[in-house]
Amino acid sequence: MESFRHDELVPSRPKERLEMVRLVVAVGVTIGYGKTIVMDLMEEWKEVDFILISRSGTGLERLTQSMREKGFTRNITTHTIDLTDISSLEGALSTVYNGVSGEEYEGIYLFNISGTLDPIGLVSTTNNLQQIRQSMDLNITSFTYLSHHFLSHFTKNLEVTTAASRDTPKPISADAKIFMINISSLCGILPFQGFGAYCTGKAARDMFYRVIAEEARLLEPKVVTLNYAPGPMYTEMVEDAIRSDFAPIRDMYLEMKEKDSFVKPKDSVAKLRYILDAKKFESGSHIDIYDELSY
Amino acid sequence: MESFRHDELVPSRPKERLEMVRLVVAVGVTIGYGKTIVMDLMEEWKEVDFILISRSGTGLERLTQSMREKGFTRNITTHTIDLTDISSLEGALSTVYNGVSGEEYEGIYLFNISGTLDPIGLVSTTNNLQQIRQSMDLNITSFTYLSHHFLSHFTKNLEVTTAASRDTPKPISADAKIFMINISSLCGILPFQGFGAYCTGKAARDMFYRVIAEEARLLEPKVVTLNYAPGPMYTEMVEDAIRSDFAPIRDMYLEMKEKDSFVKPKDSVAKLRYILDAKKFESGSHIDIYDELSY
Incomplete structure (x- = not known):
């Protein structure tokens, strides 16, 4: 992980903006990167209704207040749900989409941001x-x-009769109405001690999300998935890791902090939004913030 | 998945056999592929002690009986443990290595065979x-x-002070005494509906297992991991999948059965054993039964 120039990282915005009416469902939004995603999309996409999920009721209140203070007037629905509590998850989620019709929206987005770094340490001692x-x-x-x-609410199955080959083309993003974004990591494709x-x-x-991309040809409306590695950011998550006992990771992050080589959450979201707006990625692919885009 | 000639699949046995004294710990051994692994290693490696784990006490008794009937006289220890029951797992595993010293063995192997295909079906309906x-x-x-x-019993940590780069060479298999084998699948690297x-x-x-391969340079004795995709086999697991409601998978397996394109468990184990004996794979790598080996 080396330093980079921020102006190289985020391509300039496409000239024609689409003021689509969108629905954004986002999980893990009250701190760190999740909060930045919501605030960015509110300002840049504008015509957005939000369904926001977090385990922190207070955090959701504060976030809603910040959004209103910035003059945001569209719908914000919040749900306090602890995604680590599997035994209550079905019940807790069951009402989230009550009264929400996908037909009202030109684009529907699920952002899966929540996650934990813990337990940190060698496998032999964990x-x-x-x-x-x-x-x-x-x-x-979760x-x-x-x-x-999310899929069961917003999509219908086409008839499933034969196994589609993996070789048939993936759904093209341009057709898609539904976008599912996994906030991934370089750790999703490379192992780290x-x-x-x-x-x-x-x-x-x-x-x-690669499996969902394969299954999307059996669904309507068209669904596209994206595994986005947002880059290393100095968020609450990293602050926790710095407090861990595992020296190699603590030292790596402290060195990155010293060298100012963290990615700014705003830059990372800007690139993610650019990718989503451009609609040119292959469904199911893993895209890193450092990847050069050809579009 | 196409048909193949079995004689092309398994390379001929290396000429010099090493009659090492080994310990094999294997999980998921009473049916299907796991049972074949145990019976094969017993016959081919000979000087082996076994620690066998399964949820089926009866299955373990039957397996032990089969091994004794074939004239196997070394140690067989069995443990009836349900790996789906997380709340009892720590207690159940705590005595498994009692009185077992790694120093008695020239090679120590963990075979992780147990697993489930369920739930089968589209994500949108599961x-x-x-x-x-x-x-x-x-x-x-689990x-x-x-x-x-397994690692905490058979290895010691070297001092962990700095983050080793991913670019430093992986431990060379030839040095290794400890082998951890994940029974993987093509499904581990490619998505299937x-x-x-x-x-x-x-x-x-x-x-x-890629992470453990990275961490192995901080452990002694040397540890090597392997992700082995054994190929599609007509085992109890596939019989269950054929009974599922999901037509594409049922039809795929029925067609494979009709075309006789399943891999024979014995051939699959023979290739796995060849790879382990040759000790020339990169630790942490994914090797499929259909992969051509250069050794």
Whole structure:
């Protein structure tokens, strides 16, 4: 992870803006990167209704207040749901889309932002089974169920009779109305010492969204998935990691802080939004903030 | 998945056999591929002690009996453990290595074979959260904890002070004494419709073993991991999948059965054993039974 020039990172905005009416469902929004995503989309996409989910009721209140203070007048619905609590998840999610019709919107987006780095440490010493399970519950199980729940509300199945080959073309983004965004990580495609649970969770999420991309040809309206690695950012998540006992990761982050080589959350969201607006990525792909785009 | 000639699949056995004294720990051994692995290693490696884990006590008894009937006289220890029951897993595993010293063995192997295909179906219709969680518990959480538990018994940490770069060479297999084998799948690297949970679990396992391969330079004795995709086999697991409601997967397997294009478990184990004996694979890599080997 090396330093970079911010002006190289985010392509200039496409000239023709589309003021689509959109619905954004976002999970893990009250701190860090999630909060930045919501505030950015509110300002840039404008005609957006939000369904915001977090385990922090206070955080959701504060976020809503910030949005209103910036003059945002469209709908904001908030739901206080703890995604680590699997036993209550079905009930908690069951009312989230009550009264919400996909037909009102030209674009519907699910942003899966919540996740945990814990437990950090070598696999050989990471001996807390409950902590391992909580990590898998939050980073994988909740994530997959949320995605199922979202799809089951906003899509219909076409008739499933034969196994479509993986070789047939993926749905083209330009047709798509529904976008599911997994906030992934470089850890989803490369292994890192001390990040056993985190890497495992991110790799799992990436694969799950690749499967949905395969299944999308059996759904309508068209669904597109994206695994976006937002880059290393100095958020609350990294502050927690710096407090961990595992020296290699603490030292890596402290060095990045010293060298000012973290990505600014605003820049990272700007690139993600550019990718979504351009609609030229292959569904199911993994795109890193450092990747050069040909569009 | 196309048909192949079995004689092309398994390279001929290396001429010099090493009659090492080995310990094999294997999980998920009473049916299907796991049973074949145990019976093969018993006959081919000979000087092996076994620690066998399964949820089926009866299955373990039958397996032990079969091994004794074939004249196998070395140690067989069995443990009836349900890997889907996370709340009892720590306690159940705590005594597994009692009295077992790694120093008695020239090679120590962990075979992670257990897993589930369920729930099968499109993500948009797979709405049973408890079934999703059971899949993640068995395919991922138990798998990671078993791996941790194995490492913590048989390895010591070297001092962890700085983050080793991913660019430094991986441990060379020839040095290794400890081998951890994840029974993976093509589904671990490619998405398949209807296999959302299964693909997700296999991708997670592959990444977890890539992380251990990165961490191995901080451990002694040397540890090597392998993600082995054994090929499609007509085992109990596939019989279950054929009974599922999801037509594309049922039809795919029925067609493979008709065309006789399944891999024979014995051939698949023979190739796995060849790879392990040759000790020339890169630690953490994913090797498919159909991959051509250069050794």
